[in-house]
Amino acid sequence: MFPRLDMLEIVVVDDHKAVRSALKVFLSGLGAVVHECSDAYHALEVIIRHQPALVVSDIAMPDKDGFELLQEIRSLDLSQKVAVIAITGLSRPLDQIRAPSAGFDALLIKPFTPDALLRVISEVLEV
Secondary structure, eight states, X not given: OOOXXXXXXXXXXXXXXXXXXXXXXXXXXXXXXXXXXXXXXXXXXXXXXXXXXXXXXXXXXXXXXXXXXXXXXXHSOOSSOOEEEEEESOOOHHHHHXXXXXXXXXXXXXXXXXXXXXXXXXXXXXX
């Protein structure tokens, strides 16, 4: 049984529609309000507008990658700190080292299980 995420605002950023859709279906089913974004530019607009508690972002995206998105999120003047979880299908050792030092709250390597995602969400949001 998964914990409820009632009304938790989450922004999912991934250039692959199948990943975004799967995350939205799963997290929405637990009560979260999920906003899908296909790129970092749209994600920033949504983050500013909705000020979510959590962003789940792919690292490897065209134009602006997850590291650049993270820097921009951290520079925003938001009313609350936004937790940012990096997800990547590229299990390069450099990304695994760079992600925490860049300021991501956690890193998940694709494919990951629903249990792993919820464990990380619980850790970063302390719920």
